[in-house]
Amino acid sequence: MILNTIAVSPLGAFQPSGDLAARLQLNFNRLEEEKYQPENVFQREKEANNWPGDTEGRTVLALVLLAQATGRQPKYLDAILQRWPREVNEHGYFGTIHPSGVISEQQLSGHGWVLRALSELERWKPRGPARALAEPILENLILPTAGYHREYPLDPQLRAAKGSYSGTQLGRSGAWILSTDVGCDFICLDGIVDAYDVFRDARLAPIIEEMIARFLQFDLVAGKAQTHATLTCCRALLRYAEISGSARLIDEVRQRFDLYRQLAWTEHYANFNWFGRPEWTEPCAIVDSLMVAIGLWQRTHAASYLADAQHIYFNALAHAQRVNGGFGCDNCPGADGEDDLFFKLFEAHWCCTMRGGEGLARMAQYNIFRTGDAVVLPFVLSGGMNDPDWTLSIESTYPEAWGATLHFVPRPSANVSQLVLYIPPWVEGVEATNTSDASRAVKMTMRGDDPWLRLPVDKWEGRWSVTGRFKEGTRPSVNPAAAKKPRVAKYRGPLLLGETPLGSGKLEPIFGAYKTSALTPETSHRRLLWSET
DSSP: OOOOOOEEOOTTTEEEOTHHHHHHHHHHHHTTSGGGSHHHHSOOHHHHHHSTTHHHHHHHHHHHHHHHHHOOOOSSHHHHHHHHHHHSOTTSSSSOOOOTTOEEHHHHHHHHHHHHHHHHHHHHSTTSSHHHHHHHHIIIIIGGGTTTGGGOOOOGGGSOSOOOSSOOEEEEETTEEEESSTTTHHHHHHHHHHHHHHHOOTTHHHHHHHHHHHHHTOOTTTTTOBHHHHHHHHHHHHHHHHHHTOHHHHHHHHHHHHHHHHHSBOTTSOBOSBTTBOSOOOHHHHHHHHHHHHHHHHHHOOTHHHHHHHHIIIIIIHHHBOTTSOBOEEOOTTTTSOSEEOEEESOOTTTHHHHHHHHHHHHHHTTOEEETTEEEESSOOSEEEEOSSEEEEEEEOTTTSSEEEEEEEEOTTOOOOEEEEEOOTTEEEEEEEEOSOGGGOOEEEOOTTOOEEEEEOOSSOEEEEEEEEEOOSEEEOSOTTTOSSOEEEEEETTEEEEESSTTSOOEEESTTGGGOTTOOTTTTOEEOEEEOO
C-alpha cells in the first residue's frame, strides 16, 4: 500500500524572496527574449524534423509554470497558443507524418513535452485551448503507437556511442527511428501519463502500461541510457503510482534513482548525460533528479531524499543557471578525471533553459507541504504564503548560514497544530524560541538523530526564531564508483566550495555563480576536489 503522500502546496501559493525569486525572474526574462517569441519559438522544417514539438512544448511548459510561481503574466503565451494551429501538420501534431508502422522516438519525446505543457495549461486555465490542442496529438500520434512500445529496441549493439548536446537520429530498427538520446521514447511516457491524469482518456491506459513494462525491462547501464530520459520516466512512474495505487512502481523508481546516484552522479550532484559516459551534464536531467528526489520523499517519507534534493538544487541546478538567466552544461568533475568544475556549454537554449524554468518554479512550490495538521518546510527559504486558513512569512539566511524567523498567523478555521522544519545532517545546535509573547515563551531543541524540528502552533499568532550552525569538515566523493582517484570535497552547509580564481586559495560556494555580471567560462572555472589524505 502506498504511504500517505505529503501534499505539496499549489503553484504560486508560496512566494519566494531573495535568491530564488531573483533566479525565477532572471529565467522568466530570458524566456521572453527574441528567441522565445511567437515568430521564433516554432521550429523551422529542418529542426522540426529532428525534435518535433520539443522546443514548443518545453517553452510553453516553462511559461505556464513560471507564471503561476511568480504571479507574473507571460507577454507572449497567448500569442504562441493562437499561432499553434498554423504550425502543426494536418493531423494536429508537429513534424513529419510518417507512414503507418514507422515511429520516430525523437518525435514522441518532443510531444511528451507538448502534452506536459498542455496538461499544465489545462490545470491552470480549465476549459481553455489546451484540450482542443491535445486531442489530435493523442488521437493521431500517441494512440497509433499501441503495441509498438513492447518492441522498443533495448539491444545496446543498436546504439553507437555518439550524440552531441542535442541528440540526433541514428536510423531504423524495426518500426523505430532511434536516437542517440538512448531511451528518449520514455520521455513521452511522462507526457502521456500527465495527459491521462488531466484529460482522462481511458484509451491511454494500455499504452501507459505497455511503456512502463518495457522500461522496467531496460538495462540502463548496459544500454548506456540517457539519464534525462531515465529520470523523466521515473517521474512518470511516480505520477502513475499515485493514479493507479501501485506501490510496486514507487519501489522500482527508488531502485533506479539509487542506481543513478551510484553510477551517474557528478561530484557536484549533477548528472552524466548517459550512464557510463561522463561527458557533460544536462540541466534537464538535474531538474528531473530534483523532482524525483522530492517525489520519493513524499511517498516514502525517507528524509534522506530531502538531503539529496538540497544538494541537487544548491550545487547542480544553481551552478547551471547562467548570468543571462538560461541554463547550460558543465563538465563531470571527478568522473572525467578533472579536479575542476567548468562550463562545457554556456547555454543549451533549445532545451535546458526552458527546463530550468520548471526546476525553479517547482523549487518555489517545494518550500511548503502539508500533511495532516502539520505544515512542513523542507528548505526553510525566505518568502511567504497566504493560505485560506493561515499566513506564514519566513526570513531566512539559508543556505549561506542556518537561521530563520517564522511568523505564523492562523485564522479561526485553521487546522494546523505544528510547523515542521527539516534539519539536514550538516546542521547542529538547533534551537527555536517562541518570541511573540514572553509570558508564553517556548524553547525547542533537537533530540538525537531526529531530522525534524516540530514547533507547536495554536490559535494565537506566533513568531519563532530558529538558530543553528553548520558542521565543519569535508565529505568523501559523491560517486566513488566513478571517481578516478579517492577524493574529499569541502562544504559550507549544503554548499560545495570551489577555489576561485584558480590558484588563489580562496574558497567560495559554487552556488550563485550566475550573480557575477562578468561571468565567463574562465571566471566560472573552479577547483573543487582535493586528494584524500
